[in-house]
Amino acid sequence: MKPTHIEHIGIAVKSLDESIPYYENILGLTCYSVEEVKEQHVKTAFFMVGKTKIELLESTDPEGPIGRFIEKKGEGIHHLAYAVENLESVLAETEAKGIKLIDKVPRQGAEGLSIAFLHPKSTFGVLTELCEDKNL
Ligand code: ZN
Secondary structure, three states, X not given: OOOOEEEEEEEEEOOHHHHHHHHHHHOOOOEEEEEEEHHHOEEEEEEEEOOEEEEEEEEOOOOOHHHHHHHHHOOEEEEEEEEOOOHHHHHXXXXXXXXOEOOXXXXXXXXXXXXXXXXXXXXXXXXXXXXXOOOO
């Protein structure tokens, strides 16, 4: 694989309402979208920094992945997402190299991207997401 850039950084927060003002008023970024991803039990808020987005993740269910993450580790960086092309073949190639995949086939993420996660046990502790924007 050859990622073109960091697509986004996913950050777990307890509350979008409480954290968005920090990103807007202190960092001077603009929240351009708030979206609920029901299957993931999260509400997301997006900011653009150059080509990279900041994705804030608020849990809508304590048993969901972000709810459990915050319970265990508190608020903070949750995952790193790389932009790639040909996600399906990238996944096959990555698995063939011995990396554990969470998603063997791409699924739909926020903003209509195709996404898949690699297992943090294979990535030195960083939950890694690969994204492909098929609208490009
Ligand atoms: Zn993400």
